[in-house]
Amino acid sequence: MASRISRLFNIKYPIIQGGMIWCSGWELASAVSNAGGLGLIGAGSMTPELLKEHIQKTKQNTNKVFGVNIPLIYKHSDEIIKIVIDQGVKVVFTSAGNPKTWTPELKKHGIKVAHVVANSKFAIKAQDADVDAIVIEGFEAGGHNGREETTTFTLIPTVRQHIVKPLIAAGGIASGKSMLAAMILGADGVQIGSRFVASNESSAHENFKQAVVAANEGDTYLALKKLIPVRLIKNEFCKQIITAEIKGQTVEQLSEMLGRGRAKAGMFDGDLHNGELEIGQISSIINNIKPVKNIIDDIILEYNVARQQISHTKFDI
Amino acid sequence: MASRISRLFNIKYPIIQGGMIWCSGWELASAVSNAGGLGLIGAGSMTPELLKEHIQKTKQNTNKVFGVNIPLIYKHSDEIIKIVIDQGVKVVFTSAGNPKTWTPELKKHGIKVAHVVANSKFAIKAQDADVDAIVIEGFEAGGHNGREETTTFTLIPTVRQHIVKPLIAAGGIASGKSMLAAMILGADGVQIGSRFVASNESSAHENFKQAVVAANEGDTYLALKKLIPVRLIKNEFCKQIITAEIKGQTVEQLSEMLGRGRAKAGMFDGDLHNGELEIGQISSIINNIKPVKNIIDDIILEYNVARQQISHTKFDI
Numbered sequence: 001m002a003s004r005i006s007r008l009f010n011i012k013y014p015i016i017q018g019g020m021i022w023c024s025g026w027e028l029a030s031a032v033s034n035a036g037g038l039g040l041i042g043a044g045s046m047t048p049e050l051l052k053e054h055i056q057k058t059k060q061n062t063n064k065v066f067g068v069n070i071p072l073i074y075k076h077s078d079e080i081i082k083i084v085i086d087q088g089v090k091v092v093f094t095s096a097g098n099p100k101t102w103t104p105e106l107k108k109h110g111i112k113v114a115h116v117v118a119n120s121k122f123a124i125k126a127q128d129a130d131v132d133a134i135v136i137e138g139f140e141a142g143g144h145n146g147r148e149e150t151t152t153f154t155l156i157p158t159v160r161q162h163i164v165k166p167l168i169a170a171g172g173i174a175s176g177k178s179m180l181a182a183m184i185l186g187a188d189g190v191q192i193g194s195r196f197v198a199s200n201e202s203s204a205h206e207n208f209k210q211a212v213v214a215a216n217e218g219d220t221y222l223a224l225k226k227l228i229p230v231r232l233i234k235n236e237f238c239k240q241i242i243t244a245e246i247k248g249q250t251v252e253q254l255s256e257m258l259g260r261g262r263a264k265a266g267m268f269d270g271d272l273h274n275g276e277l278e279i280g281q282i283s284s285i286i287n288n289i290k291p292v293k294n295i296i297d298d299i300i301l302e303y304n305v306a307r308q309q310i311s312h313t314k315f316d317i
Numbered sequence: 318m319a320s321r322i323s324r325l326f327n328i329k330y331p332i333i334q335g336g337m338i339w340c341s342g343w344e345l346a347s348a349v350s351n352a353g354g355l356g357l358i359g360a361g362s363m364t365p366e367l368l369k370e371h372i373q374k375t376k377q378n379t380n381k382v383f384g385v386n387i388p389l390i391y392k393h394s395d396e397i398i399k400i401v402i403d404q405g406v407k408v409v410f411t412s413a414g415n416p417k418t419w420t421p422e423l424k425k426h427g428i429k430v431a432h433v434v435a436n437s438k439f440a441i442k443a444q445d446a447d448v449d450a451i452v453i454e455g456f457e458a459g460g461h462n463g464r465e466e467t468t469t470f471t472l473i474p475t476v477r478q479h480i481v482k483p484l485i486a487a488g489g490i491a492s493g494k495s496m497l498a499a500m501i502l503g504a505d506g507v508q509i510g511s512r513f514v515a516s517n518e519s520s521a522h523e524n525f526k527q528a529v530v531a532a533n534e535g536d537t538y539l540a541l542k543k544l545i546p547v548r549l550i551k552n553e554f555c556k557q558i559i560t561a562e563i564k565g566q567t568v569e570q571l572s573e574m575l576g577r578g579r580a581k582a583g584m585f586d587g588d589l590h591n592g593e594l595e596i597g598q599i600s601s602i603i604n605n606i607k608p609v610k611n612i613i614d615d616i617i618l619e620y621n622v623a624r625q626q627i628s629h630t631k632f633d634i
Contacts, residue, residue, distance in 0.1 A: 003630075012632075012633075013632055119534050119535060120533075120534055121534075138468065138470065139456070139466075139468060140467075140468040140470060140471050147535075148534060148535030149456075149535075149538075149539070150457075150534055150535060150598055150601075151455065151456060151457040151468040151469065151470060151488075151489060151598060152468065152470045153455065153457060153468060153469045153470050153488070153489035153490075153495065153498070153599075154457050154489045154534075154597075154598040154599050154601060154602075155534075157492065157494065157495065157599075157602050158534050158601040158602055161602065171468075171470070172468060172470035172471045173470075175474065177474065177501050177502055177503070178470065178474065178502060180501050180627065181470070181498035181499075181501045181502050182498075183627070183630070184494050184497050184498045184501065184623050184627055185494055185495060185498050186494070216437075217436050217437055217438075217465060217467055217471075217472075217475050218436060218465030218466075218467060221466075222466070226563075246543075246565065247565045248563065248564045248565015248566070249565070280471075281467060281468060281471040282470075282471050284467075284471060284475040285471075285474050285475055285478065297634060300632045300634055301634065303632060304631055304632060304634075306501050307627055307628065307630060307631060310497065310500070310501055310624055310627065310628075311624065311627075311628040313320075313500070313624060314621055314624065315329075315330055315617045315620060315621060316329075317614060317617055317618065317621075
């Protein structure tokens with residue numbers, strides 16, 4: 001079976017690795033592509049020079065297709081677009097910006113383009129911009145997120161009503177059962193973030209990986225809704241933000257509390273106290289750090305078993 | 318195929334109708350039970366006398382099993398427990414309270430007991446109280462909700478790790494595909510609320526039913542988190558609450574804004590401007606008002622088709 005997503009990107013399984021800042025370098029991206037998924041280098045935390053280096057190392061470490069994730073609001077995004085074209089990257093995932101800006105240029109160079117959204121309105125805009133696929137991200141997803149708080153369970157069937165293009169579901173997916181559930185709800189493939197943070201190959205700091213493994217239900221929170229909403233582990237920093245938000249602190253006050261560099265401090269440098277630790281709710285079922293190949297093999301095995309089990313259930317009408 | 322939930326309650330399909338205040342009287346409960354699901358009378362908005370009348374009318378209108386939903390914090394709950402025992406009701410769903418208080422007494426009278434929770438901690442407490450089934454309600458559900466904001470997609474597999482008793486998933490479920498997805502994630506059955514509000518037989522005011530049909534993505538919000546969180550349609554009243562919350566208004570100020578009787582005003586009397594309109598995010602895919610029998614038949618048909626389609630997908634490893 002090849003889903004539309006597998007065919008589109010020429011990959012074995014319709015599993016896309018989230019292009020997460022500070023966690024998704026060449027090592028993670030090449031491991032995911034080698035294991036049959038689509039690896040993405042997260043350009044949002046790289047200078048253009050560093051990205052070029054990561055693209056080259058990824059090419060050295062896999063002969064499979066891989067992509068680059070580009071947040072369009074990132075200050076270097078124009079330069080990064082030029083690099084991915086020059087370097088012959090085959091797939092680009094864009095987010096946080098207008099998909100009309102770069103999609104025609106990228107497609108002109110034969111690059112497949114997916115765009116990340118959190119509601120039907122922007123999914124329709126992405127479809128109108130003629131992207132090749134649309135990522136729809138639910139409220140439970142880690143990192144930056146939509147303001148409407150629509151969950152994966154609601155988002156997939158709702159967006160599916162309006163969109164004919166291939167849909168990639170993100171948020172809450174870390175297992176074969178959740179991949180199957182997402183596809184039943186109407187997705188053509190899945191994007192998985194949190195599960196890959198806790199892999200041997202992710203560039204997350206070991207402290208952060210251990211924090212993901214330790215995280216349970218209720219341990220993450222969608223904070224900073226007055227700025228750009230972001231789902232974080234409720235560490236000391238996040239708790240300070242929650243307290244400030246309950247008191248009704250302003251955008252300016254919250255911006256000052258946030259300061260700069262907290263995402264790097266938390267996820268890359270391992271400051272669990274003062275850093276931003278971006279992770280999804282589904283960290284509640286992530287209980288180990290393992291190699292990417294094992295993660296993907298386990299997901300596919302569980303998918304096949306769940307599919308087989310459900311095939312025995314049928315209701316008489 | 319009979320799931321554990323179907324066997325437990327002696328029903329055809331593992332579909333439980335949410336026992337929603339102001340919407341779930343004898344007409345809805347008996348229609349759901351007649352159509353093969355489990356109908357529940359919502360006692361939380363009834364005086365003991367009125368509940369007795371609804372139980373008797375339900376008995377007159379179905380020979381199938383039905384139940385009563387009792388929020389344990391409700392001031393009449395002790396009296397209502399006595400009524401359901403005296404009236405020979407076979408099933409009780411409890412919520413918002415300690416499951417240990419009444420479960421032994423109810424079970425002594427041969428009544429099956431399910432308890433509603435929003436996280437693993439309280440699911441384990443309910444299991445320890447020896448309830449017969451546990452309802453786990455995700456963040457996307459309408460009405461009163463948990464504080465941890467765990468979504469259905471995350472909640473089902475997370476709670477399943479800890480619980481052997483039958484699990485009923487609630488929140489975001491309004492179609493056969495979502496029922497199948499919930500069961501793949503680990504549920505034994507589903508509880509459906511919003512879809513039944515927009516049925517011919519619900520006692521919701523016609524204005525409210527139309528508002529549910531009109532609601533789209535992003536049109537609901539989990540408000541009043543400083544009191545008891547409740548998911549509402551963002552009408553004028555809800556918008557006032559949101560504004561007050563952003564400003565950091567206190568529990569006392571919010572309580573005063575809420576006042577009394579807004580749920581009845583909105584859902585039963587049809588005041589779309591000033592009333593509380595409790596509904597789930599999945600109202601985004603509810604586009605019509607139809608008879609309960611059609612709702613359930615359509616869900617089962619879609620479930621069977623989706624199950625059949627997915628049985629053709631298998632990945633080679």
